[in-house]
Amino acid sequence: MSNAPVDKGRRRFLTVATSVVGGAGAVAVAVPFIASWNPSARAKNAGAPVEVNIRKAEPGQLIRVKWRGKPVWVVRRTPEMLEGLSKVEDRLRDPKSEQPQQPEYAQNQHRSIKEEFFVAVGICTHLGCSPSYLENGMGDHVDGVDSGFFCPCHGSKFDIAGRVFESVPAPLNLAVPPHYFIDDNTILVGEDKGQA
Numbered sequence: 001m002s003n004a005p006v007d008k009g010r011r012r013f014l015t016v017a018t019s020v021v022g023g024a025g026a027v028a029v030a031v032p033f034i035a036s037w038n039p040s041a042r043a044k045n046a047g048a049p050v051e052v053n054i055r056k057a058e059p060g061q062l063i064r065v066k067w068r069g070k071p072v073w074v075v076r077r078t079p080e081m082l083e084g085l086s087k088v089e090d091r092l093r094d095p096k097s098e099q100p101q102q103p104e105y106a107q108n109q110h111r112s113i114k115e116e117f118f119v120a121v122g123i124c125t126h127l128g129c130s131p132s133y134l135e136n137g138m139g140d141h142v143d144g145v146d147s148g149f150f151c152p153c154h155g156s157k158f159d160i161a162g163r164v165f166e167s168v169p170a171p172l173n174l175a176v177p178p179h180y181f182i183d184d185n186t187i188l189v190g191e192d193k194g195q196a
Contacts, residue, residue: 049190051182054117060147062133064122067189071122071130072177074187077115081160084146085109092163094173101125102176103192111161111176119179119189120162126170129153149174 050067057063057076065072086109089095097107105113112118122130131149149158157165162174180193 047190049188052187052189053185054187055185057117060135062135065189067121067177072189073118073120073122073133074189075118075120075133075160077110077118077160081147082110082115085159085161088145088159088163088165091165092159093166093168093171095163097163097173099172101173103178105192106176109161111163111173113179113181117187118161119176119187121175121177123175124151124153124156124170125164125172125174126151126154126156126168131156131158131174 047068050065050072052063052065052072052074054063054074054076057074059076059078060081061076063074063076065074094101097111102111106119110118111120124131129151131151134150135147145159147160149160149162151157151170154169156168156170158170158174159165162176164170164173177189178192179187179189180191182188
């Protein structure tokens with residue numbers, strides 16, 4: 001044991017300096033650890049809403065985008081396509097869209113906010129295949145139907161509003177995702193206007 005006088009100021013300085021360095025080290029370790037609990041940018045983007053530019057969409061054209069890893073279709077329907085909706089109702093499984101396959105604002109004959117633009121998840125409600133878009137008539141698939149969707153995997157058929165025909169494997173209409181029009185040229189898929 002030394003008989004030298006104790007320098008209390010130096011001892012206090014060393015204690016504070018050691019505490020500060022230890023605290024900084026703990027923060028340096030804790031920040032990345034806590035940040036790792038947050039979802040990655042990729043995970044956030046996978047569920048994020050998607051903007052669809054419809055400004056250049058031609059009548060009859062289908063635009064494809066991805067939302068939550070699923071194909072989403074935006075079809076700009078022609079007046080003839082819209083006129084055909086009432087002609088097939090007696091051959092549809094759920095013509096009034098009573099099953100919860102769409103938001104409330106799309107529970108109408110054309111299953112959309114604006115009649116001209118149909119937005120749907122492009123996945124068959126039978127086993128998850130992606131139907132084909134038949135713009136110029138369903139020909140051999142459905143007599144007298146000018147346009148719609150046909151699933152080649154098991155033969156399910158949907159009209160141009162995504163309503164399923166009777167006597168096919170698909171039990172439900174195509175799903176309509178939440179969406180709204182940001183402006184006349186842009187649709188936001190994945191979010192209702194009330195949720196923004």
